Amino acid sequence: MGVLFAALTACGGKKDESTGLEVSEDIQSQLIQSAQSAVEAIVVMDDETIQSYLESEDAFSVSAMEAWQGSRDELGAYVSMGDAALETDKEMITVTIPTKFEKEEALFTITFDKKYAATSMGIDIQYTMGTKLQRAGMNTLMGVGIVFLMLIFLSFLIYLFKFIPAIADKFKKSEAAPQKTAPAAETAPAAAPALVQEEELVDDGELVAVIAAAIAASENTSTDSFVVRSIRKSNKRNWQRA
Numbered sequence: 001m002g003v004l005f006a007a008l009t010a011c012g013g014k015k016d017e018s019t020g021l022e023v024s025e026d027i028q029s030q031l032i033q034s035a036q037s038a039v040e041a042i043v044v045m046d047d048e049t050i051q052s053y054l055e056s057e058d059a060f061s062v063s064a065m066e067a068w069q070g071s072r073d074e075l076g077a078y079v080s081m082g083d084a085a086l087e088t089d090k091e092m093i094t095v096t097i098p099t100k101f102e103k104e105e106a107l108f109t110i111t112f113d114k115k116y117a118a119t120s121m122g123i124d125i126q127y128t129m130g131t132k133l134q135r136a137g138m139n140t141l142m143g144v145g146i147v148f149l150m151l152i153f154l155s156f157l158i159y160l161f162k163f164i165p166a167i168a169d170k171f172k173k174s175e176a177a178p179q180k181t182a183p184a185a186e187t188a189p190a191a192a193p194a195l196v197q198e199e200e201l202v203d204d205g206e207l208v209a210v211i212a213a214a215i216a217a218s219e220n221t222s223t224d225s226f227v228v229r230s231i232r233k234s235n236k237r238n239w240q241r242a
Helices: 002-014 025-042 047-054 059-069 129-187 191-200 204-219
Strands: 078-081 085-088 093-101 105-112 118-126
Touching (some): 025 078, 025 085, 025 093, 025 118, 059 118
Antiparallel strands (some): 078 093, 093 105
């Protein structure tokens, strides 16, 4: 393969500087034959050979291997090669070679500079109408699928909106609950003195009856003669008798 690429650049010795890019028929024929030989060598390369040229320092070799590596899976096995065409302009010479493969057809394009040195190679796959329709159908299907998934996602988001008020109310209740229980916790201990105070209150009528009965029993008299004017507590525990 190295000799083949060298052949693509070896034609430079036949260039007439006075003619510029007005390439003679002999040079055109040599450039076409060199390009065809390069294509025939490239399409039958194995992975190991391709990798070795990818790692080389030759720009044309790397360009050719990258182009072939990105297209060969879609093209399939090599079948035949058509008639090559050569075109020139002020800067370069272009050789185009139609090639037929098992799956698709392709155009190999090899460019040369003013010194007839090969600079790059490109591969343009010529998809059949069936392949184009199939690819278009796949693209359409993928587009519709993406739109459908987006609609499902948006519908799910809209469905979740109805839960937002309930969640907001739940957060409000959880924030308000501590404020309601706090005053009850503070006033609970104050209930005990009030209860004790109520227990210390004594009905005056009952107390009078008990005292009168006790005095009457001790003096063997009737309680009818007793008149109670007032009863009040005293720290000295003194009682007045009417």
